[in-house]
Amino acid sequence: MSRDFLYNEIANGIAGQIKTGVLKSGDKLPSVRMLCEEHGISMNTAKRVFLELEAQSLIDSKPQSGYFVSRLPYLKLPLPAVSRPSARANDNEPDELTSKVYANMGNDALTLFSISAPAGELLPLAKLKKDIVQATRDLKEAGTAYEPLQGNVKLRRIVAIRSLGWGGHLHEDDLITTNGAMNAVSLCLMALGKPGDTIAMESPCYSGMLQLAISLGFKVLELPTHPVTGLEIAALKAAIPKINLCLLVPNFNTPLGSCMPDEHKKEIVALLAKHNIPLIEDDIYGDLYFGTQRPKCCKSFDKEGNVLWCSSVSKTLAPGYRVGWVAPGKYKAQLLKLKLIHAISSATIIQESVANFLGSGKYENHLRHLRRTLQSNYQHYVHAIAEYFPEGTKTSRPQGGLAIWVELSKGADTKQLYDLAIKRSISIAPGRMFTLQNQFENCMRLCIGLPWSADIRLKLKQLGQLAKSI
Structure with a gap:
C-alpha cells in the first residue's frame, strides 16, 4: 500500500x-x-x-x-429539511435576480460567494499556460484548423480512460466534445425534447439549468430533494406520467451539495429506462469528492444507452476554457447533427491543451490539492457560520463540490440580504435563484472555492451580522 x-x-x-x-x-x-x-x-x-x-x-x-x-459546530447546526416544491410543472420566467447576481461575475472588487467556481489562486495557471504553448507547437497548422465534428480525439480518449474510475467503461467514440457542460446539456435538451414538454429536476436546482429549460420552451417539474441523499425517488415515481425528460446532478449538486447513493442511482436509471424517459446527467462536480473514492454516476448503471452523461473541466481546472463533453448513448446521431448546426467545431488549441493536462499526472495531483482545500474551506465556513450567523441557522453538509446551502429562519429575506451585502462588497446567491416557485426566500448558496483567509472570515462575520439585522 x-x-x-x-x-x-x-x-x-x-x-x-x-x-x-x-x-x-x-x-x-x-x-x-x-x-x-x-x-x-x-x-x-x-x-x-x-x-x-x-x-x-x-x-x-x-x-x-x-x-x-x-x-464541531457543523454537527450542531441542523440540516435543512427535504424540499417540498409544488407538484405542478410550470414555465414561469426565472426570477430576474439571477441576471442581477451573475452580472457580478469577474468583478474583482467583490467577494464573490455567489459564483460557484474555484478561484484562480487554486488553479495551476502556470502549467496551463505551458500546455497552451505546447498545443500550438504539436497541432497541425498550429491549431488553426477545424477539429473533427466529434471533437479532439486525444481528449475523448483520455476522458474515456478516466471513466473507468467511476465504472463508466466508455470508449472514445462514445463521446462528443462541447463548449462546456452547459453546452452539452443544451444540445441534449434540444435533441430530446420540444417546446411544451415537461422536464423533471431537483429542487433547489442550479439557476442556469432552469433558465436554459425555460428558454427552450420546456415546463419544469421541481421534485423534492434531500440535502444529503438528493432526489426523492418516491416523488420521481409519482411524476413519471407527467414527464418527458429528466435532468439530474446526482453528485454534489449545487446548491445543496448532496450525493445520491449508488442504489438510488441504479433504481432511477432502471425506472426511467423502463418508461423510455431520457436521463440527462450533469456530473460536473463528480471529481470534487471529499471522501476516499469518486462516486459512481448514473451512467455507471446504464444498460440501454438512455443516460446522457455530461461533464467538463469548468469546476476543476479552467472555467474560462469552456471545455466539456457528453456521452449521449443511443442519442449520439441527434447530438452530432445539432453540434454541426450550432458549433461546427470546438476550440482546437484549448481542447488539445486540456487533453495534455488531463493525460499527465499533473491533473490528479491538482485534484488532490483542490479537494483537500475545498474540504478544509467547508469546515472553516461552517465554523464561521456557527459563530456569527443568527440562532436557528441551518446548513447543508456537502460531501463534495463547491457550495454550501444556508437556511435562515422563516421570515428572513435573502434578496434583501443580497442588497445589503453588496454595499459591503459581498455578493451572495439568494435561494430564490434556484427555483421557479415561491420558495427558498430565506436561503442562500455560498461558494467555498475562495482561498480561506482572515478577510474571508471577516466577510462571513459581516454577512452574519447583516443576516441578524433582517
Whole structure:
C-alpha cells in the first residue's frame, strides 16, 4: 500500500469516527508514537495524518498535551429539511435576480460567494499556460484548423480512460466534445425534447439549468430533494406520467451539495429506462469528492444507452476554457447533427491543451490539492457560520463540490440580504435563484472555492451580522 493511500485511509478513518460521534468534542487522540505502533507507519506519516485532520478543522493540538477533537459546530447546526416544491410543472420566467447576481461575475472588487467556481489562486495557471504553448507547437497548422465534428480525439480518449474510475467503461467514440457542460446539456435538451414538454429536476436546482429549460420552451417539474441523499425517488415515481425528460446532478449538486447513493442511482436509471424517459446527467462536480473514492454516476448503471452523461473541466481546472463533453448513448446521431448546426467545431488549441493536462499526472495531483482545500474551506465556513450567523441557522453538509446551502429562519429575506451585502462588497446567491416557485426566500448558496483567509472570515462575520439585522 502506498504511503499516500495509507495516510489518507488513516486520516479518513479518524475523521469518520469524529463525524459520526464515536470520537466526541474534547476527546484526546492517540499520540504520534502510538499511531505509529498501531498502524505500523513512520513518524512522518503519522504527523501527516494529524496535519490533515487539523487542516479539516477536526482536531486541535495543545502544546505538551497532544491532539484533541475540536469543537464541531457543523454537527450542531441542523440540516435543512427535504424540499417540498409544488407538484405542478410550470414555465414561469426565472426570477430576474439571477441576471442581477451573475452580472457580478469577474468583478474583482467583490467577494464573490455567489459564483460557484474555484478561484484562480487554486488553479495551476502556470502549467496551463505551458500546455497552451505546447498545443500550438504539436497541432497541425498550429491549431488553426477545424477539429473533427466529434471533437479532439486525444481528449475523448483520455476522458474515456478516466471513466473507468467511476465504472463508466466508455470508449472514445462514445463521446462528443462541447463548449462546456452547459453546452452539452443544451444540445441534449434540444435533441430530446420540444417546446411544451415537461422536464423533471431537483429542487433547489442550479439557476442556469432552469433558465436554459425555460428558454427552450420546456415546463419544469421541481421534485423534492434531500440535502444529503438528493432526489426523492418516491416523488420521481409519482411524476413519471407527467414527464418527458429528466435532468439530474446526482453528485454534489449545487446548491445543496448532496450525493445520491449508488442504489438510488441504479433504481432511477432502471425506472426511467423502463418508461423510455431520457436521463440527462450533469456530473460536473463528480471529481470534487471529499471522501476516499469518486462516486459512481448514473451512467455507471446504464444498460440501454438512455443516460446522457455530461461533464467538463469548468469546476476543476479552467472555467474560462469552456471545455466539456457528453456521452449521449443511443442519442449520439441527434447530438452530432445539432453540434454541426450550432458549433461546427470546438476550440482546437484549448481542447488539445486540456487533453495534455488531463493525460499527465499533473491533473490528479491538482485534484488532490483542490479537494483537500475545498474540504478544509467547508469546515472553516461552517465554523464561521456557527459563530456569527443568527440562532436557528441551518446548513447543508456537502460531501463534495463547491457550495454550501444556508437556511435562515422563516421570515428572513435573502434578496434583501443580497442588497445589503453588496454595499459591503459581498455578493451572495439568494435561494430564490434556484427555483421557479415561491420558495427558498430565506436561503442562500455560498461558494467555498475562495482561498480561506482572515478577510474571508471577516466577510462571513459581516454577512452574519447583516443576516441578524433582517
